[in-house]
Amino acid sequence: QVQLVESGGGLAQAGGSLRLSCAASGRTFSISADTFGWFRQAPGKEREFVAGIKWSADIISYADSVKGRFTISRDNAKNTVYLQMDSLKPEDTAVYYCAAGWPSEARFLRQYTYWGQGTQVTVSS
Secondary structure: OOEEEEEOOEEEEOOOOEEEEEEEEOOOHHHHOOEEEEEEEOOOOOOEEEEEEEOOOOEEEEOOOOOOOEEEEEEHHHOEEEEEEOOOOHHHOEEEEEEEEOOOOOOOHHHEEEEOOOEEEEEEO
16 A cells, blocks of 8 residues: 655746655555656646656656656655646646556556545646
């Protein structure tokens, strides 16, 4: 079992930055998940892929909408994944979720096993 706790959301102005954290814990953490992903869901919209990182191979992927603006990274010692969000836009406003599991590709939402509770990000124009 893996528990995920997101933090770092809040209010930012357009052009600003926020950093989200996803702290993972669980006795079998090292074998319970190989890929961590960030997803977001805006009101009235489906949850969508933002970024993902394959823990063992450091393979990283991004949605086209955030490439060049967002950066996903990890801290092995802290079992934490980060999402640095720069040059924020109002359309980035959403609840951001961290997920972990063994998806065949990081963008495949339905293949994740574990989800955090989500953290709200609001970007004002």
